[in-house]
Amino acid sequence: MMRRKMILVTHGFPYGEYERSFLLTELSLLEKQYELSVISVLHDDSNAELLHSVSGNYSYRIYVYTHFKQLIGRLPMDADARHEIAYALSNGSLIRRLKGAKYTVGWLCRSFAFQDALEQIIAQNGCDILYTYWCTEETAAAVRLKKKYPQMKVISRLHGYDLFEERSDFGLQPMHRQIAQYADLLIFVSRNGQQYFQQHFPGQAPLLLSYLGTVGFGRLPRRVQPSFVAVSCSYTVPIKRIPRIADALARVSGIRLHWIHIGDGPDLEWIKAYAEQALFGTDCSVQFTGNLPNEAVAALYRKHQPDLFLTASESEGGTPISIVEAFSCGIPAIGTNVGGIPEIVTDGENGYLVSAQADAQEMADAVMRFYSLPASAQQQMRDNAFQTFESKFDAQVNAGRFLEELLLRFGV
Secondary structure, X not given: OOOOEEEEEEOOOOOOOOOHHHHHHHHHHHHHHOEEEEXXXXXXXXXXXXXXXXXXXEEEEEEEOOOHHHHHHXXXXXXXXXXXXXXXXXXXXXXXXXXXXXXXXXXXXXXXXXXXXXXXXXXXXXXXXXXXXXXXXXXXXXXHHOOOOOOOEEEEEEOOXXXXXXXXXXXXXXXXXXXXXXXXXXXXXXXXXXXXXXXXXXXXXXXXXXXXXXXXXXXXXXXXXXXXXXXXXXOOOHHHOHHHHHHHHHOOOOXXXXXXXXXXXXXXXXXXXXXXXXXXXXXXXXXXXXXXXXXXXXXXXXXXXXXXXXXXXXXOOOOOHHHHHHHOOOOOEEXXXXXXXXXOOOEOOOEEEEOOOOOHHXXXXXXXXXXXXXXXXXXXXXHHHHHHHHHHOEHXXXXXXXXXXXXXXXXX
């Protein structure tokens, strides 16, 4: 029997580490069910290096955004494009409106450029299901192509920066209203994200909650080390509020602490300097590892056996994979009550939730709350964290459920 054809559009995979940790398991099932082609979309080709081997069960190609500005002449002829530009010009100060309109014009030109490339691929090879892993320019292009290929199903995942207006440049998510109307399925990685979309972009497209997950790092043994180890893992940008973790740990007294932060980004050097100064003279040492591949993160967890995972993020679009990875080891978490974090962390069961704008003292109190628990209660919290991973965030299980949904909705 002929397999149906699926095109999966990514923002980098299979090039580099980006997307690999949460896409690989899902892709392993899709490639068995469909004749699968992957289009890796890049804004430049500087990182177009294939770092990991891929199976022979799917084809892949790169699409790089170049020469898209020459398509600006098509925008006045497209009613949806005119609407998006007008919307960008209607909110905020004059400077913000002009910058928002410029951003929207570039976004729309990229979408039209990808549409032209995608149409050539579909005309040559065909496509039954077009799946964009992020709801961005490529999803808008696919929705427009449905007018020419009405039998083609368009589905898209929505995460954080591609969903929330406050997480995007100039508070804009171009074409989301049209996507909400004409897509065949929109998939959300958190219930919080799905509810936000329903409120801000009501439409006719069916919506599906489908948690991402991770391949388990492996349950850690019972803690026997005398020191207390805390770990955090995130991109070093302001929204993650990493300095607040340093300030919180500086307020924890009477405990010999070691804090490890995994991740890099534009603010890494000044955050390192800030943390070292904040923790100077305290009982807390700190280590910044920089960016690590998943295998190295798992090895670090096995070596140091962290007691707690910490995040002070002020916003989260989905359910953070970093917390899920910690739970797969049985590491409880302290997290802010924002975005999809409450869908992972249940206060007092597998960690603690602090308020969305928690200050350093509130976070320090949560650390002390865990440390002050009897050993049996700490172990129960570790058990609960691991059970949360097994029941809700195992990548193999979740990918299987997602494939079942596709087959139920669109046929074999």
